[in-house]
Amino acid sequence: xxxxxxxxxxxxxxxxxxxxxxxxxxxxxxxxxxxxxxxxxxxxxxxxxxxxxxxxxxxxxxxxxxxxxxxxxxxxxxxxxxxxxxxxxxxxxxxxxxxxxxxxxxxxxxxxxxxxxxxxxxxxxxxxxxxxxxxx
Numbered sequence: 001x002x003x004x005x006x007x008x009x010x011x012x013x014x015x016x017x018x019x020x021x022x023x024x025x026x027x028x029x030x031x032x033x034x035x036x037x038x039x040x041x042x043x044x045x046x047x048x049x050x051x052x053x054x055x056x057x058x059x060x061x062x063x064x065x066x067x068x069x070x071x072x073x074x075x076x077x078x079x080x081x082x083x084x085x086x087x088x089x090x091x092x093x094x095x096x097x098x099x100x101x102x103x104x105x106x107x108x109x110x111x112x113x114x115x116x117x118x119x120x121x122x123x124x125x126x127x128x129x130x131x132x133x134x135x136x
Contacts, residue, residue: 060109
């Protein structure tokens with residue numbers, strides 16, 4: 001059973017702290033990252049990686065060890081974006097890569113052997129796009 005179904009059934013209106021995301025359509029806020037150093041028994045405090053309205057993230061790694069977070073921009077001019085970390089997600093570069101404009105949906109990425117990233121963009125209105133890009 002999904003977390004949505006559990007909370008709806010229990011009659012509660014929000015996710016447990018620290019999330020401010022409301023239940024139902026349009027409850028997106030932003031993406032955070034947490035770490036576990038003991039195989040998932042304990043987790044660090046979450047650190048925000050994206051801004052409000054930047055959600056549905058996916059992580060991929062490249063052969064040089066960078067981590068790439070692709071996500072969907074839900075506000076303003078929508079589309080798929082990406083951020084890059086060269087220290088295993090502890091910090092993120094300021095640069096935001098625009099992978100696709102006017103797209104709304106989900107992204108999924110994989111690192112390729114030449115150091116580039118293949119990102120699939122599944123549109124909410126049907127259809128799929130793809131882009132190959134290389135973080136600097």
